[in-house]
Amino acid sequence: MTEPDNLHQRFDKVWRNLPGWGALAAVNHTSVGRRFMVTGGIFFLIGGLLAMLIRTQLALPDQDTLSPGLYSQMFTMHGTVMMFLFAIPILEGAAIYLIPKMIGARDLIFPRLSALGYYCYLFGGIIVLSSLLLGIAPDAGWFMYTPLSNAEFSPGPGSDFWLLGITFVEISAVSAGIELTVAILRSRTQGMTLSKMPIFCWYILVTALMIVFGFPPLILASILLELERAAGMPFFDVAAGGDPILWQHLFWLFGHPEVYIIFLPAAGMVSTILPVFTGRPLVGYRWIVMAVILTGFISFGLWAHHMFTVGIPQMAQAFFSMASMMVAIPTAIQIFAWLATIWTGRVVYSLPMLWIFGFLFIFVIGGLTGVMLAMVPFNWQVHDSHFVVAHLHYVLVGGMLFPLIGGLYYWLPHFSGRMPSERLGRWGFWLTFIGFNATFFLMHLTGLLGMPRRFYTYGEGAGWDWLNLLSSVGSFVIATGVAMIIIDVVLHFRFGRKAGSNPWNADTLEWATGTPPPMYNFASLPEIKSRHPLWNQPELLESIPAGEHGLTQIEHGRRETFGTDAITGKLKEVMLLPTNSWLPLITAAVLAVLCVSLLVRSYTVAMVAAAVAAVFLFRWSWENGGHPKAAPLGDKEPEEAPLQSRTTDGSGLWGMVITLLADGALYLALLFGWLYLWTVAPNWAVPDESPISLPMMALSGLLLTGATWWYSGAVKKLKAGNDSGLESRFWVATGTGAAHLALLAWITFASPLATTEYTHDAVLFVMLMFLIFHSSITVIATGLQALRVRFGYVSKKLPYEPVVLRPMWIFTLAIFWCSVASFLLLPIAWGPA
Incomplete structure (x- = not known):
């Protein structure tokens, strides 16, 4: 047996998941990221099925395929599933899977937190969807506006399912935001300064910080509304001194940054894929970084442009209208940089690039209609019409789904070690592209002709008949395209041709882990010297698995990775990472019991579940830091740097500070509500x-x-x-x-x-x-x-x-x-x- 083979066996023994059902105790980022993506894909199919039912109902006038109440449940759950259970979690899963590999780390810094986040997401999604199976799904819209969602106008438990389940999911999202922020800042491999960081990492860093600041207002709003519904506390009741418009402010304080939280990771995939298939570095790297940061900053000043018709002052309307137009500037910088990269490179028209070109076409249209909606008089005319629905889908589906599928085909060899089918993939693209535009471009027209959103039917003489029919036909074409993609992905795991170690000749470090990668990513952690390590240091493909770089000691049985300076990338400490643990699953399960007991108003059980969850969380924290199982004192100390338990500036401090930023955002939302x-x-x-x-x-x-x-x-x-x-x-x-x-x-x-x-x-x-x-x-x-x-x-x-x-x-x-x-x-x- 050769020395590299022996090294990999020793690493695999320490990093492998437990066999059988023990895989549920896995905390490794590769396993957790895959679970996020697969679960998000399943929720996407459920949300798509709901969309098909909606379009079937609207295909012809005066239909009764769905009753008014069931239709309201369908459109509420479609938006909820797509926004909360698909879009953000699947992008978080991609980031959890890719970020450590791109920055030259063996895992995320808080692996058990990632696993807890996944199980909170899974159980929260199940709680929300169970309401649909029970026939008591929420029907107040995915935005749950008050007073429609309060106890008087939504007396059943449907709104409670939404409030408690989505809050559970939001906790998952915030935990991923904290995890990704600290990991990117503190666990990059040696030599990876901020200016040498892969562009995708910049997108994820900004997105993660947006999650940290943007999601707490919705968590607070959900808590307040649930307290109003369950305990009678009148936060949104005008008669008692409340205001239902407060819900809209808190919701859109989350909701508009969320649009860019969804867009930015997908745009990061575009910026990552384009250099590979144009054969040249990305044009304007620093300009794009500044544009991404500016997008994240401006996105928090746009929330009230969803509220132009509620009677906010004219000065506020002017401010939010101007901010809504300003956000087009950093977006345009990115688009021009992408076009310049294509123009100056030698484009290889592979399957991933096909989806990127589709994204550019669709997203530009969505951006143009977004500028139109930023103008207050026009917004008044089309508000709550199908024009807004069409714009939303062009921005979110075009701006997120198309790059996501392009990224799927790009990284598919990394997941499976096999290449995708060009023929099936192209069929899937063209069916999806044509069906998408047939569905949603026509909805712009029905909206301009006055068709309101959320209406379950319409009269025959309204003039919308043929447009709605063609739009519904287009939705079935989309479904056919998605089915083709699923068939392609499933078949490729068995019949796809074998992929090499770097089949696309990519420039980023994740392709140096092997295809598919081992659980530990890198047998040795390299020092990089440029922004494109695999182009400028091609020997890394051989030297990393051969163990020729840092941190190759594994005899002690610890999972370790480098901790580096947040700015310079200089080595500071060796971080010790937790191994397989059942605590995340058990804790999430107890929290799920807490949510269900609150749903059925069993407050004694809820109090017991809260106490048990606290016990497990403190038990979790006991084997951290200087505990012998986490940081044993002895002769087998790392050679390169001290263990972080011997330091006073480790990842735990950074994690605490980022967590408190999220906590502070929730407190500021409460203070905002008070004022x-x-x-x-x-x-x-x-x-x-x-x-x-x-x-x-x-x-x-x-x-x-x-x-x-x-x-x-x-x-x-x-x-x-x-x-x-x-x-x-x-x-x-x-x-x-x-x-x-x-x-x-x-x-x-x-x-x-x-x-x-x-x-x-x-x-x-x-x-x-x-x-x-x-x-x-x-x-x-x-x-x-x-x-x-x-x-x-x-x-x-x-x-x-x-x-x-x-x-x-x-x-x-x-x-x-x-x-x-x-x-x-x-x-x-x-x-x-």
Whole structure:
């Protein structure tokens, strides 16, 4: 047996998944990414079937194939499945699969978090779809506008299925955003500076950060609406001081960035594929990077262009109209860079390129109609018509599905080790392309002719008959094209010809892992010297599997990868990665029980499930950092750099900071809702005296300030190499924090809050519960830190963990005093409403 073969056997022994049902415990990014993509593909087929039923109903006037109620369920579930269960998860799955391979890492930094995210996505999707099987699916539209979705107008459990299931799925998306952000910034291989990073990684980095900031407003909105439906807290009830328009603001604070969250990864695939099939580097790499960053930034300033008809002020309409036009600038930069790359290269008209050309044609049309909709007078005329439906599909399907299928054909040899069929693939493309334009281009015309969206039928004399018939025929042509693609992909795994190690002559590192890749990606981690490593260092295809680069030690049985500087790519530490674990599956299953128990209003079971989930999560955290199973002290230390448990700037700290950014976005959404209701809600009522005791809040805040100061001082001494008395310092911080928590809980439940009568009091209650939740986690985690000092898992030799927890203390303190200032003191200082 040759030495490389022996090396690969030893790596495979450490990195392989468990056999049989044990594969469900896999946390490896390759397995998790594949599961995301396959599950997303299944949801896509379900969403497509719902679309076919909708188009069948609309093919002819005055049809009764679907009843009005069932039709409302169908279009609600079609949008929900396509937006929440297909588009974002399948792109996240592609990123989870590809990013470590592109940046020269063996896995993502938090593998168990990725696995938990997948199971949350799976169970959340099952919960949402089960409502359709039970005949009680939500019927208020995929955007769930209030008051249509509240308990009065949607009295059944359909809206609850949406709110709880989609919130479960959103947690999955946020966890993937955190994972991908930290992985891209901190686990690139040596030499991969930000300027040498593959362009696809830039797209995913911006997308991940957009998820971190963009998804929490919808999570908050879903929580508030579910509290209104289940507990009677009137956040969107005008009579009690609420406002249904607040739901639209919170939803579109998520919804419009989501459009670009869907578009950017697909555009990243375009930017990755074009250089390979034009034989030249991408034109304007830096311009594209700046355009992607600018797109992500501007996308958060567009949300109200979905609300031009709700009566927002003219100044706001002008601002959002201008912002909606501005976002076309960075998009145009990317399109011109793509066209320049094609123009100056020697194009190979392969199957992936066919889908890229289809994308360029369709997306440009969608962009043009988007500029039209940015003009307020035109928007007023076509709002809630089929014109908007057509624009949405041209932008999202054309801008996402076509690059996704192009990427599927491009990376298919990487997944399977076999080449796709050009003949079947071309048939699939042309059927999909022709059917798509036949379906949705004609919908522009029906919209201009006045056909409203979401109507289940129409009269014979409306003049829409032949357009709708042709549009429905086009949808069946799309279905035929998709079926052809599925047949091609399935058959190719058995009959496709074998692929070489780099069959397309690509330039990025994922093709150096082999086709298909091993679970550990790279037997040795290389140092790269350019943006196109496989073009400028072609020897990497041989030297990486031969073990000629870094981190080839595997005798210790640990899963390891390099941790590098976020900017320069210089080696900083060796990151230890968790191996197979059942904890993500068990935790997600318990959380699913929590969601189902809330659906059936079994609150005792819900409380028990929440407690069990907390136990599993803290059990999960126990074998981290300096725990012997995570970072054994001994003679087999890495040669290249220290294990990150011996450092104070490891991936855990970065993960905590990015997590708190998402947490802060949710808090800011709550603060936005408070200020919005205070200034806009017509029946907003403030009691003469605050129901919250300010002196007691001040005392609770002082206790929290003292605990934070004490904990931060202990961490500062630990970083300086002094661990004497560390356990007692942590116990003091824990005790002081527990006193703060007890007082805060007493304030919350002893205060005379009329949470079911006044929106004002309901918002205050949510704010207080938010503070209690964070204080509880911080205090418990600090107590565990004290225990870990006693067990020897934290010391001056293992200073990793306390540094990770410190930002949580600071964040908890910051939101406490911000809440006191914004929710309690500001209304007093401002005077009565």
